[in-house]
Amino acid sequence: MPRSLRRIVLSCALLALGSAQANVVVVLNSRDATVQLLDQATYKDLSTIAVGKEPHHLMATPDNKSLIVASSVGNELIFLDPKTGQPQRTVKDILDPYQIGFSPDQKWFVSNSLRLDRVDLYKYDGANMTLAKRIPLAKLPSHMAFNAASNMVFITQQGSDQVSAIDLTTQAVKWTLPVGKLPAGIAMTPDDKHLLVGIMGSDYVEVIDWKAQKTVKRIKTGMGAHNFRSAGDGRYTYVSNRVSNSINIIDQKTLENVGQINVPGGPDCMEVTEDGKTMWVTLRWIKKVAVIDLPSRKVIKTIPVGRSPHGVFFFNAAQR
16 A cells, blocks of 8 residues: 555545544443443443442543542542543542542632532643642532632532632632522523522522622522533523423523423433533432434433442533
8 A cells, every 4th residue: 555545545544533532421330439421422331330339520621631530528629531531640649539620720629628628720731730729618509600700600509508609829818608498500691790509408599790799590490409500602502300300491691491302210420412402411319311403402322330320421511
């Protein structure tokens, strides 16, 4: 085979491999302490990887070269290849990393310690995390969101029905606001004006004007409003309702509920393909993952996974 033709064949093979790798879906089975890999195109089970106890949440590093799995009871972060799901390295002695996040300016890594009632702030240099401060909060710090300037992180506290704002510049709590029962997921609207808080103990999303430090609206959803995933279009976001078995569509400009998708099984974490047409959602109560056709708002497939599936990720996802 001529050398030029060999180069063409090799290039095509590498492109095909990259495309295949981008179709791996990573699912965290919290009660099994495993990461399960699924084929996005065929829905087939590819493999299962044992990790530390209670992996709940996951996210890509800012450079998209790694996927971090937070093992809360295992007290460690497991770094995976975001395209293949294969292990890269493990960082130990990160205590109780239940929920994790990077500030938009990539200078801070934040870890919520649910069972230890605190938030750990780490300085991030693009590769390493250095503990800067541990901040105690009232009870069960859960999810987080940042402002665009990267100087504030907002933390929901499920056990004390509060949202706290931590100033990353001073590394201190700036304010704490009472909200509805069992606040869980939290998201900043694209205009950086409002925080959306899923009120898991009721049937609404609480809207907070974070600069004025007050609740300005309640958006009625299904019972058990829990977690958010943006549609990737800069306007709409989805909120999962674990009790009512539904997902609502929130218009972040008008702050209205504009649609619903019925998803039996306790929908929890969501991921959306980059074309905005398909959603994958973990079903916490029935050991399955659902695949949803978003234009028709219908579940088109359910896939068996491990016990208590929580976080879900794939590389070829819509922007957050």
